[in-house]
Amino acid sequence: MKAKTVLPAVAMTAVSMVLTLAVVVMWLGTAVPWPVALVVGLGIDGGWLATLAYERRLAAQGDHSHVVTGVGWCFGLVAAGVLVAHALTSTGSAGAWLAVAWLPIAAKALWLVHGLWERTALTPAALEEIRGIQQEARDEAAVARARLRAEAATEETRLAAVTGAGARVARVQAKTAQTLAGAWSTLEAARAGEETGRALTSVTARVTPGVTPRWELPVWGPVEPVSAPALEGPALSDEALDALVEEIRHSQIPALSYREMASRFRAAGHSASEVRLRAAWKRVA
Incomplete structure (x- = not known):
């Protein structure tokens, strides 16, 4: 994982240094001897590389210096300014040089990203523990959801059974009430009939002689x-x-x-x- 952030920064820094040295030699070579232009180019690249190395050393110790960081950004801005100035004074390929003038700033930004990654990086053991905690939380959430679904299904089944039993009881009660109402209606009709008393009296006449009650x-x-x-x-x-x-x-x-x-x-x-x-x-x- 570390190589994914440090390799792009190293590659862009190397390209930026090469372009800066080439532009300084080509740009100043017409005005001063080329060894002088080479020294100027190497000075810019050397100062940038030195401040970058010092920043990396401080980062490895867990420290940080705003002064060193500012100096490093200054060298990066100088390199970018050289490329922009050369592009503006060039007559043949100004657009091409402007297209690569941002590389020094991009290299510094990549080193900044790499430093942020190092300050937030975790060991494999810590990452494994974090994954275990997350997996445990997911397992508990899944079990809780399954428990809730099971309880909801059980409650639904219980309510359906209770409702069905209540409906059956209501049907039986209604049928019983209907039958009982019919029986009492028949009994009331028999009680109110004119022939009922005479029929019952004729049956019980021998039991109670001389008594003719109204039944x-x-x-x-x-x-x-x-x-x-x-x-x-x-x-x-x-x-x-x-x-x-x-x-x-x-x-x-x-x-x-x-x-x-x-x-x-x-x-x-x-x-x-x-x-x-x-x-x-x-x-x-």
């Missing part, structure tokens, strides 16, 4: 449990049953309903079947 089918409502003492009490005659029903019914004003009377009758410890109790109620009422 009623069950009505939708809360169920009231029968207490234990009501099941254990002695059997009552019809006259005693009628007297108890009358007494309980008129224990409050206004008179109690059949349901309230039946509840108090059994809560008092009396025993009677629902058929006999309802028949006594009808006789009293």
